[in-house]
Amino acid sequence: MRALPLHLSMGIALSLFGTSVFATTGTINFEGKITSSTCPIEIVNPGDGSIGNLVEMVDVEASRYTAVDQDRGGKPFSLRLTPDSGCGLAVPPDTNTATVTFSGLADGDHFAIRSSADAAQGVAIVIKDKTGSPVKNGDASAEYALSSTDPTDMQFEAFYRSTAANVKAGVASADIAFVVKIN
Template sequence: MKTQLIPLTLALLTGVVSHVASANTGTINFVGKINSSTCPIEIVNPGSGAIGNEVQMGTVSPSRFTAIGQEYPGNDFILRVPTESGCNLTPGGPNVGTVTFTGTADASGKFYATKSYAGAAEGVAIVIKDRTGQSVNNGTESATYPLSDTVATDMKFDAYYVSTSATVLPGPADADVNFLVTIN
């Protein structure tokens, strides 16, 4: 009798193991885009004409900020749109561009938060203003900029520090902000 139970138990265990290892089916969704209309936008420092992705904001004393919402100029910068074919500019046609900036938002959701780490400045964010002087809030489009199809167009913006607290603490006040230029 014991010899009959062992083969039966072994047969049952083999059946369970083979059932667990059976194949299942499912779906994998791959999402992406192939885009041939890449436009090489340059970031230009108007003061020096240097091209690069770093905008020097300078040094500001925290004592300049005494209330929430106070702004202190940092620097301006240019997004240069070339006339290359990848920019989808209509020859002779009215071409306009807008820019959407995105980054880590401050508590208000409008401005661009500075990086937070030990020793970093606190109570301050970055605000970007377009050619009309209006703030370009995080995730929203700027005012339109007329674009030329024959010469490179400079879209000028101004970057400011803005206090998000009545007390601003000193330290590095850096932020990373992405941009998307939309050409119509």
């Protein structure tokens, strides 16, 4: 066997050692959708039975507040859960209960009003459940018995609560989300 010239054999040897392993890269795309509700829940105004996501609070004069933690201007509303609407209510009838957790911008344990140049000051919104107890921001309400055959109205009441002894007049609105947990 004939030997290769030195420069040729060195070139082959260097090319063998210089070979590297290349990783191949790529991209995976994920697409999907997170839905906001698996079960339609209606917000009902008990006064006139209207349905919508607006609870119109009553006007309260700032001078009616003279101390911290005074509730004024109660406004009832209900969250209606209807059977056969995809809510997964159990059979036999009337074995389910539900709790509601409200969440929003916090003002202590309750819900801050939206900040704006003309916003009221020294008040928050408090929501009370069927027992009359405040439902703290992020906590579950009392349990409500659900019917599996008829619509269930889970009743609540919203109030303006003073967070200061002197309340300043202005717009007092809030955006509060809710989650209904069926037990």
